[in-house]
Amino acid sequence: MGSIRCRDGFLFFDFRVHSIRCREQTRLSDTASNRKRLVKILQQIEKEIDAGVFSYAQYFPGSRNIEKIAAIETARQQHQALPAEAGPHRAATRAQSGMTPLFECFSQDWFLENEVRWKRSYRKTVRGNLDKHLIAEFGKKEVGSIDKGEILRFRSTLAKVRNGSKEGLSPDRINHIMTTLRMILEDAADRFDFTTPFARIKPLKVIRSDVDPFSIEEVTRFLKFVRPDFRDYYTVRFFTGMRTGEIDGLKWEYVDFDRRLIRIRETLVDGQADVTKTPASIREICMSEPVFQALQRQFQVSASCGSYVFCNREGQPLDHRNITKRIWYPSLRMMGIKPRKPYQTRHTAATLWLAAGENPEWIARQMGHTTTRMLFTVYSRFVPNLTRRDGSAFENLLAARLPGVIKDPAEIAVSPVSDVVGGADHV
Known part of the structure; x- marks a missing residue:
């Protein structure tokens, strides 16, 4: 309209x-x-x-x-x-006749039409993909004339683009750029009645980032050593599983001391309050005793400064990059603890909950996950080391419930092989 x-x-x-x-x-x-x-x-x-x-x-x-x-x-x-059998040649005919707009014009209109439904952070990402990569490559081409070969060649060049001191963009970054291109071409194909050249182009494989949580001993050491004015901040991070934007954007109106709940309703993106990462991220986190006490102490410090729980002297939210650089990494180095990104505090909370035997569905809700799938695919491999359980608990259960049928696990471990399999006659 x-x-x-x-x-x-x-x-x-x-x-x-x-x-x-x-x-x-x-x-x-x-x-x-x-x-x-x-x-x-x-x-x-x-x-x-x-x-x-x-x-x-x-x-x-x-x-x-x-x-x-x-x-x-x-x-x-x-x-x-054109006759029906000329279908494969229609795109070429359309491109030669100037039937489709230039990529630059169409992509600019496409962005204006769709930005209203995107989060501010995603709008920034898409805008960057267009300005830095896509318009420079395809801007003067008609959207209907771009073919699969050009798309694949462009993707190969992204792997060679210098990114600071690194040679080439990461597969994950390339996939994000290509996703923007795919959405534009699919929209153009739908409007101008041609087959998108993006068909059957699969994303690059991305190596899953390593999950490296802290042990409870490391958490204890860190909280004893870190600067006192940041001890409560990191206590909340380690024992709630909140994302960086969620804890930095936490406001006192979402802290319920009476019910011991932290209500996640907003997140901080580029220093501004925004909606949560996903609808499932809107949740209530139960306060453990250390978290409850840490927030009560913090209330005495910052409640009169403004709306944010953790803030600077002006009452503004913390700059996570500055805090990470000045507090987080120096503290880890001085304690001799393996350096990890602050996001590992979220993974730490998940593994500690699992190790304590909490209900996986409850843990998923605390983390803001819609299902327990991530718990079992990402975090469960850390549980045996934390609980010192490796299947022996199940063996002990069977031995206790089925006496005379199942031998004691310790007895089986030291028995000769011939006793277990039936001896030489069995062989």
């Missing part, structure tokens, strides 16, 4: 013909009466477009868009006249 917009104090039409965005300037100033007048004209234009009787030259004589729209209409007629 088109709209009436303003540029430099004067109104202009902004509408689409054959999925091509057209903007036509007027000499009318931005007043209520002029807007009402142009809205009626725009409504008539859109009725004629829908009916297939719209004449661009009749409404906008002398416009540069007249020839462009005429060429598109001619190309459409030629395209529709």
Whole structure:
């Protein structure tokens, strides 16, 4: 649907013909009466477009868009006249005739149309992908002329782009860039009736990041050693499994001391409060005793400074990059503890809960996961080392419940092989 917009104090039409965005300037100033007048004209234009009787030259004589729209209409007629068996050649015919817009124009419109449904952080990512990589590579090409070979060659060049001191972008970063390209081309293919060249292009394999939680002994050492003014901050991190943005964006209004609950409703992204990472991230975390006491102490420190639980002297949320650089890594180095990213505090909470025998479904809710799948695929391998259990608990259960049928596990461990398998006669 088109709209009436303003540029430099004067109104202009902004509408689409054959999925091509057209903007036509007027000499009318931005007043209520002029807007009402142009809205009626725009409504008539859109009725004629829908009916297939719209004449661009009749409404906008002398416009540069007249020839462009005429060429598109001619190309459409030629395209529709092709026999059914000419399907594989339709994309080429469409590209040669100028039937699809340039990638730069289409991608800019696509971004404006979709940004309203994205989180601010994702809008920033997509905008960066367009400006840094995609428009530079495909900007002057028509969206209907981009083929699979060009896409694969572009992906190969990304693996060679210098990223600081590293040669080439990571597979995960490349996949994010290619996802933006895929969405644009799929949208264009749907609008302009061609087959997306992205079909059957699989993402690069990404090596799963290593989960390296702290042991309970390391957590204890760290909390005793770290600067006192950050001890409560890291206590909450280690024993709640909160993400960095969640704890840095935590406000006192979401801390319920009476019910001993932390309500996760917001997260901090680039220093600004934003919605949570996923709908499942909206949750309530139960306070353990160390967390309860840490938040009570913190209340005496920061409640009068502002709305954030952990904040600087001005009451503003902490800068996690600054804290990580000044507090986190120096503390680990001085204690001789293996350096890890602060995000490992989240993994630590999960493994400690599992080791303590908590219900996996409860743990998943505390973490903000929709299912227990991640617990068993990512974290469960740490549990045997923490609990010193390796299957012997099950053997002991069977031995106790089935006496005379199942031997004592210790007895089986020291018995000769012949006793277990039935002796030489059995062999």
